[in-house]
Amino acid sequence: MNQPILECRGLHKWYSGVHALKGVSLSVAPGESVGLVGDNGAGKSTLIKILSGVHRQDGGEILIEGRRVTIRNPKQAMRLGIETIYQYNSMVPTMSIARNLFVGREPLKIAIGSFGLMDQKRMRQESIQAIADVDLHLRSPDALVGELSGGQRQGVAIARAMHFKSKILVLDEPTNHLSVKETDKVLRFIRGLREQNVTGIFISHNMHHVFQSCDRIVAMARGEIVFDQPVNETSVEEVQDLL
Amino acid sequence: MRRLLKIYMEKPELAGVFLLVVLTIIFQASSNSIFLSAENLRGVLGLLPEMGLVAIGVTILMICGEFDLSVGSVFALMPMSVAIMLNHDIGFVPAVLLGLLVCAVIGFVNGYVTIAFAIPSFIATLGMLFMARSLTVVISGGFPPLLPEIPSWIFTQYVGPGGLIRMSFIWFVGIALLAGGMMSLTNFGNWIKSTGGQIEAAASMGIPVNRVKVICFILCSMLAGFAGLIQVLRLNSPLPSIGVGLELQAVAAAVIGGTALSGGVGTVLGGILGALLIRVIDNGMVLSHVNANWFQFAVGFLTVIAVIGNSWLRRTARRIKVQVDDEPAHTRVSRPA
Numbered sequence: 001m002n003q004p005i006l007e008c009r010g011l012h013k014w015y016s017g018v019h020a021l022k023g024v025s026l027s028v029a030p031g032e033s034v035g036l037v038g039d040n041g042a043g044k045s046t047l048i049k050i051l052s053g054v055h056r057q058d059g060g061e062i063l064i065e066g067r068r069v070t071i072r073n074p075k076q077a078m079r080l081g082i083e084t085i086y087q088y089n090s091m092v093p094t095m096s097i098a099r100n101l102f103v104g105r106e107p108l109k110i111a112i113g114s115f116g117l118m119d120q121k122r123m124r125q126e127s128i129q130a131i132a133d134v135d136l137h138l139r140s141p142d143a144l145v146g147e148l149s150g151g152q153r154q155g156v157a158i159a160r161a162m163h164f165k166s167k168i169l170v171l172d173e174p175t176n177h178l179s180v181k182e183t184d185k186v187l188r189f190i191r192g193l194r195e196q197n198v199t200g201i202f203i204s205h206n207m208h209h210v211f212q213s214c215d216r217i218v219a220m221a222r223g224e225i226v227f228d229q230p231v232n233e234t235s236v237e238e239v240q241d242l243l
Numbered sequence: 244m245r246r247l248l249k250i251y252m253e254k255p256e257l258a259g260v261f262l263l264v265v266l267t268i269i270f271q272a273s274s275n276s277i278f279l280s281a282e283n284l285r286g287v288l289g290l291l292p293e294m295g296l297v298a299i300g301v302t303i304l305m306i307c308g309e310f311d312l313s314v315g316s317v318f319a320l321m322p323m324s325v326a327i328m329l330n331h332d333i334g335f336v337p338a339v340l341l342g343l344l345v346c347a348v349i350g351f352v353n354g355y356v357t358i359a360f361a362i363p364s365f366i367a368t369l370g371m372l373f374m375a376r377s378l379t380v381v382i383s384g385g386f387p388p389l390l391p392e393i394p395s396w397i398f399t400q401y402v403g404p405g406g407l408i409r410m411s412f413i414w415f416v417g418i419a420l421l422a423g424g425m426m427s428l429t430n431f432g433n434w435i436k437s438t439g440g441q442i443e444a445a446a447s448m449g450i451p452v453n454r455v456k457v458i459c460f461i462l463c464s465m466l467a468g469f470a471g472l473i474q475v476l477r478l479n480s481p482l483p484s485i486g487v488g489l490e491l492q493a494v495a496a497a498v499i500g501g502t503a504l505s506g507g508v509g510t511v512l513g514g515i516l517g518a519l520l521i522r523v524i525d526n527g528m529v530l531s532h533v534n535a536n537w538f539q540f541a542v543g544f545l546t547v548i549a550v551i552g553n554s555w556l557r558r559t560a561r562r563i564k565v566q567v568d569d570e571p572a573h574t575r576v577s578r579p580a
Binding site: 052054073074075078084086090091092093094095099100102103104105106108114115116117118120144147 | 253428429430431433434436437439440441443444445446447448449450503507508561
């Protein structure tokens with residue numbers, strides 16, 4: 001078997017006395033898309049918050065491509081190739097698509113330290129390309145993100161992750177509060193990840209969405225992984241019964 | 244064409260520009276053409292930098308999603324502390340630099356208290372409004388100190404064709420260009436807008452949102468203090484009572500210029516336009532022989548009108564669809580006749 005792109009070994013996390021993660025170990029192969037399911041409070045969010053650098057684990061270790069890493073903050077997670085897309089909060093509605101795509105990673109023409117003049121021409125050109133790459137058709141990179149539909153916003157967020165060559169894409173409930181048509185669009189993006197050689201971790205309450213778009217199902221309950229099977233060896237009913 | 248119309252309607256300053264044109268025409272007519280005379284413009288432009296600089300700082304901070312009510316007090320405290328230092332034989336330049344440092348500390352405290360204790364900046368800076376004002380009176384000892392011989396010409400000297408503008412106006416334009424450039428051209432401006440627009444998104448993209456906010460608080464305080472210094476050098480006397488009520492005028496200026504109270508939306512130019520509008524009303528009403536007590540009424544009325552106008556423009560612009568959807572057929576709903 002290939003070396004896993006991401007490996008967690010015995011992750012523990014306590015929140016003021018609550019043992020939220022009890023020794024979670026998970027290994028994900030390159031290009032695989034994993035559906036992470038579980039009830040509220042099962043530890044899914046805790047796990048992905050650790051992976052995306054929002055929180056730090058209290059015990060255990062994380063390896064990326066076999067190398068042990070410490071993820072201190074979101075910026076570092078992104079540098080390691082882990083990009084996270086949240087249900088609402090991944091885009092700034094009052095800014096243009098181009099500015100959103102590059103926020104925090106703006107290409108600079110002239111720089112003093114980490115501050116400088118943005119290369120706006122390059123931002124616009126590259127964002128047109130990035131959006132076209134995920135098969136999203138938007139005419140202008142200057143349109144405000146607030147004018148896009150929920151599904152289009154998630155598409156732009158995925159385009160952003162692709163553009164920065166993320167190796168691992170974490171999607172935290174990306175289909176919540178979307179219409180059926182919009183949801184289909186997002187699921188299509190997720191299925192498209194494999195062709196782009198991107199590893200996906202897709203968190204959802206909706207078992208059907210996960211089964212439609214992932215290779216493998218991992219279920220969590222009470223801070224532990226309780227189920228881990230390839231998608232074609234299990235069924236929605238089996239996982240639902242277990243939870 | 245529709246596209247162009249949409250772009251202009253979405254500019255947050257548009258309502259401000261429109262009101263400025265309308266008011267100029269009204270005042271020009273009602274003042275027997277004195278309003279646009281060189282002599283009068285000289286007066287308006289001479290006062291604009293003081294209010295304008297405060298408005299720039301408040302606008303940037305509002306775009307970042309926070310408020311500063313202490314600017315009026317800092318406006319008085321900075322020049323007062325400079326005057327005290329001058330009277331203790333500290334040179335002009337070091338005194339001004341130390342004065343700006345005092346402002347920076349106040350801005351830092353505003354930002355730190357807001358973030359560390361997770362309280363609304365409205366409250367944190369309301370506290371600072373009283374504290375900074377009180378400090379101003381305390382250090383003045385009750386009597387405004389006399390200013391020694393200082394090179395105040397660097398702000399007050401009339402320059403340009405026919406002495407139309409003061410040096411302070413040049414400082415103002417320079418700072419405005421820097422601030423405007425920072426907001427629209429630099430990555431830091433992008434960070435400020437994203438922090439104010441959707442703080443979770445900004446943080447998840449690795450923007451140091453707290454640091455960005457603190458820097459905006461510091462910038463806002465320093466600009467307010469600098470503006471106060473310009474006024475004191477113009478009046479040649481550091482009164483402890485200057486700048487009372489200025490904080491709300493500055494918020495009004497920012498809002499008239501299209502800055503959203505919720506953060507994320509606004510421009511430096513808009514804030515300046517707002518400040519200019521307030522100056523124009525003040526001046527135009529006097530020239531038109533309107534009772535000066537109506538000034539605050541006019542500013543209040545204008546603020547509300549500008550905000551209503553802005554949100555109407557933005558809604559209308561949004562309705563002009565130029566963005567092609569993936570499935571355009573579904574988005575179009577036919578209305579019953």
